[in-house]
Amino acid sequence: MFKDRRDEYRAFAAQCFSMAARGGRQEDKKGWRDLAEKWQRLAEQAGNHNHVAQQAQQPQPEEKP
Secondary structure: OOOOHHHHHHHHHHHHHHHHHOOOOHHHHHHHHHHHHHHHHHHHHHHHHHHHHHHHHOOOOOOOO
16 A cells, blocks of 8 residues: 555556556557556646645744734
């Protein structure tokens, strides 16, 4: 099990790239590569979401009138 979803999504992407490299029909390879790229984008989006969530949890300076 992964502690960070981004690592999990990257692992899924790596598995898909591995499947694409194993051979087979070109359309199958393309399908695996497309799926891998989607997992990579999801990992990036999860990273961006995590960064925003961390910023939201940090104390914000008080506004002075």
